[in-house]
Amino acid sequence: MDILDIIKPENQVFCKSRLMTDATLSYCPGCGHGTAHNLTMEVIDEMGIVEDTIGVAPVGCSVLAYDFMNIDMTQAAHGRAPAVATAIARTWPEKYVFTYQGDGDLAAIGTAETIHTCNRGENIVIIFVNNGIYGMTGGQMAPTTLAGMRSSTSPYGREIETMGSPLKITELVANLPGVYYATRQAVHTHKHVRKTKKAIRKAFENIRLKKGVSFIEIVSNCNSGWKMNPVESNAWMEENMFAYFPLGDIKVNGKLK
Amino acid sequence: MSELKLMKGNEALAEAAIRAGVDAYFGYPITPQSEVIEYLMSQRPEKRTGMVVLQAESELAAINMVYGAASTGKKAMTSSSSPGISLKLEGISYLAGAELPAVIVNVVRGGPGLGTIQPSQADYFQSVKGGGHGDYKLYVLAPSSVQEMADFVEDAFDIAFKYRAPVLILSDGLIGQMMEKVTLKDQKERMSNEELIKKYGNWAVTGKKDRERNIITSLDLQSEKMEARVHRLLKKYQQMEKEDLRFEKIHCEDAEYLIVAYGSSARISQKAVELARAKGIKVGLLRPITLFPFPKQQLLDLAAQVKGILSVELNAGQMVEDVQLAVQHKVPVLHFGRTGGIIHTPEEILEALEQKIIKNGHTRHHKTRESSLL
Numbered sequence: 001m002d003i004l005d006i007i008k009p010e011n012q013v014f015c016k017s018r019l020m021t022d023a024t025l026s027y028c029p030g031c032g033h034g035t036a037h038n039l040t041m042e043v044i045d046e047m048g049i050v051e052d053t054i055g056v057a058p059v060g061c062s063v064l065a066y067d068f069m070n071i072d073m074t075q076a077a078h079g080r081a082p083a084v085a086t087a088i089a090r091t092w093p094e095k096y097v098f099t100y101q102g103d104g105d106l107a108a109i110g111t112a113e114t115i116h117t118c119n120r121g122e123n124i125v126i127i128f129v130n131n132g133i134y135g136m137t138g139g140q141m142a143p144t145t146l147a148g149m150r151s152s153t154s155p156y157g158r159e160i161e162t163m164g165s166p167l168k169i170t171e172l173v174a175n176l177p178g179v180y181y182a183t184r185q186a187v188h189t190h191k192h193v194r195k196t197k198k199a200i201r202k203a204f205e206n207i208r209l210k211k212g213v214s215f216i217e218i219v220s221n222c223n224s225g226w227k228m229n230p231v232e233s234n235a236w237m238e239e240n241m242f243a244y245f246p247l248g249d250i251k252v253n254g255k256l257k
Numbered sequence: 258m259s260e261l262k263l264m265k266g267n268e269a270l271a272e273a274a275i276r277a278g279v280d281a282y283f284g285y286p287i288t289p290q291s292e293v294i295e296y297l298m299s300q301r302p303e304k305r306t307g308m309v310v311l312q313a314e315s316e317l318a319a320i321n322m323v324y325g326a327a328s329t330g331k332k333a334m335t336s337s338s339s340p341g342i343s344l345k346l347e348g349i350s351y352l353a354g355a356e357l358p359a360v361i362v363n364v365v366r367g368g369p370g371l372g373t374i375q376p377s378q379a380d381y382f383q384s385v386k387g388g389g390h391g392d393y394k395l396y397v398l399a400p401s402s403v404q405e406m407a408d409f410v411e412d413a414f415d416i417a418f419k420y421r422a423p424v425l426i427l428s429d430g431l432i433g434q435m436m437e438k439v440t441l442k443d444q445k446e447r448m449s450n451e452e453l454i455k456k457y458g459n460w461a462v463t464g465k466k467d468r469e470r471n472i473i474t475s476l477d478l479q480s481e482k483m484e485a486r487v488h489r490l491l492k493k494y495q496q497m498e499k500e501d502l503r504f505e506k507i508h509c510e511d512a513e514y515l516i517v518a519y520g521s522s523a524r525i526s527q528k529a530v531e532l533a534r535a536k537g538i539k540v541g542l543l544r545p546i547t548l549f550p551f552p553k554q555q556l557l558d559l560a561a562q563v564k565g566i567l568s569v570e571l572n573a574g575q576m577v578e579d580v581q582l583a584v585q586h587k588v589p590v591l592h593f594g595r596t597g598g599i600i601h602t603p604e605e606i607l608e609a610l611e612q613k614i615i616k617n618g619h620t621r622h623h624k625t626r627e628s629s630l631l
Contacts, residue, residue: 051466072462075474080321087325116314
């Protein structure tokens, strides 16, 4: 049987969004970023809001998000994407503004901007990809690196006594009144991809309804940084990352779960 | 309607921002410039013109909010004072690299460190030599009156949008805090979104509609592309030097000695020039209004005429280096200044001119810098 006999519309589960460019993704094979990008673009396309969408790219592995997302985007300094998005949303209140950030960007260097943007209840979507490591700079410890987890700056494992505990920033911001929707999802299986897409859709609908911040954490793998193959890294993620960062809604329609 | 008012420098700047049709101001309180955001908030600018005024959680957030609004073609500005500007420098470098129009105001206080809240001009190097990381410059306007605090807001935005580059208004605690009469211009309407998209749609991120997407970034991972970007910036700076240099010459026609001073120092030096002339000493004043571009050729021309030059600054000696470079050591150039927030008097300036330049001027000694405080 030819491959094309299998790839028929009726069998198709996922495809590349029309709003993704043809540029070769800079992500490692097996990384979840590509899927998270694609889902975001699918939602924007399906809602028919591309003409009114402005994205903010971070510093980190997804610094080049604007090479792949075929929409208007601005690239922010490390950690400052929520401040950049705040100003865009304030000066263009009718637009759909979102940031796409990693854990180092959002939960370490940009913690102040994250918390205050959430506290002000800016009418934006924050997509937060948490892979527990600094991927782009070569696998250093992140604020979300798990206890005992090895990285290039915690070569003997993260020691809680001296390095602190991994930061559950989504739970933290969910407690702020400005956050209307906070959820933690994943993109490593079909089931999780469907759920994450629903969450992203809900988040962008919240912008239309002017509800404040919608905060979507996507727990993802970093097979290169974790020094595993993609299959191993997903299994490790399910066993270890999901144990500390449990998937599911944390706050829905302004109410904590 | 244009209007004559008695106002503080900081307040005049804030009122002028509303009247110039500025779209957004983002700031964080710091002495001696907090009146800017206080005045803006008191005016309900969201009702007067629809201007967005937001108190940010930090200087970092404020400058990055400016970056965000500027990315979309909006007229956005921030203000701060020295330690706060140090915090903003990363964002200012990004604005320069990403080629975004924006206005930053520094109401300078004494440093280094937390320093003092009193007036100073010790941020000259930081302002004209880049300040943040990378190969960039700021167009720097130095107001020396409350009137110029008001007028330079619109001038700064004109330059910022002409070049798509950040512009700095370098004031100080004296100009910011003092009260003078000021003529305020008529209210200008803010630009509509439709007009903005028509005007800046070739670069601003406003949503991809009827065109290819726009991207704002300062990142070029390919060295050749990054060098091309740096060359593009250099071209802008060269054009600024050709087309947008500003300076003022006072009593320079017959001058035998020259004072170079900007901002508050220029105001005080103007009085020193009068005192000198009353004593029969022919002194002129060159006031750079733009610190970058710097009036290099004008200084070189004057060096052929005068016997010596005194650079009067509220710092330990910064602009004096640029004056020396400009005159190519053709005449003695010495510095006089006070620091720590102390403001020199006209009499002190005249005494420094007599002691440092007139007494020693003919010897053409090679000592170009000496302690300026005693």
